Amino acid sequence: MSASERLVLEPVTRAAGRLRLPGSKSISNRVLLIAALARGATELTGLLDSDDTRVMLAALRQMGVRIDDTGPGRVRVHGANPFPNRVGELFLGNAGTAFRPLTAALAVMGGDFRLAGVPRMHERPIGDLVDALVGAGADIRYLGEQGYPPLAIGRGAFTGLRPIRVKGSVSSQFLTALLMAAPLHADAAGAPVVIEVDGELISQPYILITLKLMERFGVRVERSGWRRFVIPAGSRYVSPGSLEIEGDASSASYFMALGAIGGGPVRIDGAGADSIQGDMAFADVVEAMGATVTRHPQALEVSGVQVARGGRLKAFDRDFNLIPDAAMTAAAMALYADGPCALRNIGSWRVKETDRIHAMHTELAKLGAKVESGPDWLVVHPVREGEWRAASIATYDDHRIAMCFSLAAFSPVQVTIEDPACVAKTFPDYFSVFKGLVQA
Ligand SMILES: O=C(O)C1=C[C@@H](OP(=O)(O)O)[C@@H](O)[C@H](O)C1
Numbered sequence: 026m027s028a029s030e031r032l033v034l035e036p037v038t039r040a041a042g043r044l045r046l047p048g049s050k051s052i053s054n055r056v057l058l059i060a061a062l063a064r065g066a067t068e069l070t071g072l073l074d075s076d077d078t079r080v081m082l083a084a085l086r087q088m089g090v091r092i093d094d095t096g097p098g099r100v101r102v103h104g105a106n107p108f109p110n111r112v113g114e115l116f117l118g119n120a121g122t123a124f125r126p127l128t129a130a131l132a133v134m135g136g137d138f139r140l141a142g143v144p145r146m147h148e149r150p151i152g153d154l155v156d157a158l159v160g161a162g163a164d165i166r167y168l169g170e171q172g173y174p175p176l177a178i179g180r181g182a183f184t185g186l187r188p189i190r191v192k193g194s195v196s197s198q199f200l201t202a203l204l205m206a207a208p209l210h211a212d213a214a215g216a217p218v219v220i221e222v223d224g225e226l227i228s229q230p231y232i233l234i235t236l237k238l239m240e241r242f243g244v245r246v247e248r249s250g251w252r253r254f255v256i257p258a259g260s261r262y263v264s265p266g267s268l269e270i271e272g273d274a275s276s277a278s279y280f281m282a283l284g285a286i287g288g289g290p291v292r293i294d295g296a297g298a299d300s301i302q303g304d305m306a307f308a309d310v311v312e313a314m315g316a317t318v319t320r321h322p323q324a325l326e327v328s329g330v331q332v333a334r335g336g337r338l339k340a341f342d343r344d345f346n347l348i349p350d351a352a353m354t355a356a357a358m359a360l361y362a363d364g365p366c367a368l369r370n371i372g373s374w375r376v377k378e379t380d381r382i383h384a385m386h387t388e389l390a391k392l393g394a395k396v397e398s399g400p401d402w403l404v405v406h407p408v409r410e411g412e413w414r415a416a417s418i419a420t421y422d423d424h425r426i427a428m429c430f431s432l433a434a435f436s437p438v439q440v441t442i443e444d445p446a447c448v449a450k451t452f453p454d455y456f457s458v459f460k461g462l463v464q465a
């Protein structure tokens with residue numbers, strides 16, 4: 026492995042300072058697609074520039090959607106429904122927020138599309154979404170293994186006559202994809218679209234992001250809890266003119282952890298108490314661990330959050346189903362807690378960028394931690410003084426493994442992060458922001 030493929034983290038003892046978050050991945054990719062489907066042009070600001078948003082932008086442009094670059098983090102999207110090009114081969118990397126919603130939108134539109142990604146994307150399940158769409162008349166074929174990308178989408182007639190039933194136990198992105206595509210049918214057919222969730226629905230706060238952004242584009246979904254969603258007849262996306270994208274709350278979790286472990290205060294601008302992202306609840310996690318948290322609008326003039334250490338970090342035993350991405354940061358913080366920390370209900374980790382339960386178990390253990398895990402849980406015991414081991418951390422092409430193991434710099438040993446560039450999925454300059462906040 027060459028030097029640029031590894032990052033050596035020398036031990037640090039303090040962290041303090043202020044930073045601005047990159048744009049939210051979840052919001053960026055949702056509004057790019059919705060704006061592309063809306064009447065009128067939308068000026069987006071605060072857009073994330075990373076691998077996941079680049080594949081979405083490239084796919085939309087390939088479909089003939091005009092998107093002007095109007096400055097750093099700014100684009101003007103000229104809506105076009107249906108898309109001018111209804112034929113194409115799309116490469117969507119490992120971006121779940123591009124692959125799943127585009128599958129649904131293109132299946133409802135109909136055409137002749139092929140959707141593929143990196144090898145890991147072809148191991149991430151999509152069968153529950155394909156079943157729901159095919160059940161409603163869409164024409165989708167698997168080009169590789171059944172239930173997984175790559176996919177071919179044809180011209181089949183999406184009827185949406187009966188309620189569309191979808192399972193939500195593997196990923197909430199399947200329901201998000203159906204919700205975002207539904208107005209295309211509700212508008213064209215002048216009929217309501219009803220979506221029913223079959224069984225458990227994980228990662229629920231991401232559905233609220235979807236519904237809130239649809240509403241910003243004029244589509245109000247009627248819902249009964251998490252079971253039944255009705256997109257009224259005639260619903261159509263209309264551009265609000267402009268939209269400011271919040272900072273990424275999952276990215277904020279690493280800096281909240283820095284403030285809690287490294288003293289702080291660490292001031293994080295771009296997403297605060299008024300955020301629509303569920304991962305802002307990570308502020309409650311660090312607070313419960315003993316950190317001192319200040320949230321906008323109570324005390325800060327810019328939307329944001331500030332975290333400082335409150336004492337030794339307290340152990341936790343928590344259900345993390347609602348915040349699966351930020352939960353990884355908690356697993357790394359457990360290295361410094363005052364007792365064993367349990368992360369429960371995190372089964373979705375198995376089918377994300379890598380098998381995250383296996384990866385976190387393996388890499389935390391390399392540092393000297395005792396770790397236990399099961400199908401959907403992880404227990405991390407803090408490392409006692411004198412038991413730390415220098416380690417080279419494998420990152421499995423998973424941005425979040427790379428980012429949360431930066432927190433191992435607070436150990437007394439040298440830690441090396443392999444392939445740090447994998448952070449480009451959501452936060453290309455993560456390590457330079459990190460280095461600007463920590464001190465030996
Ligand atoms: O809808 C979204 O923007 C996301 C939903 C979550 O996935 P699951 O619903 O698969 O847990 C999350 O892990 C992912 O990073 C982004």
Ligand SMILES: C=C(OP(=O)(O)O)C(=O)O
Binds near residue numbers: 119120
């Ligand atoms: C699971 C993640 O990504 P994706 O949007 O590809 O599902 C993630 O960013 O942690």
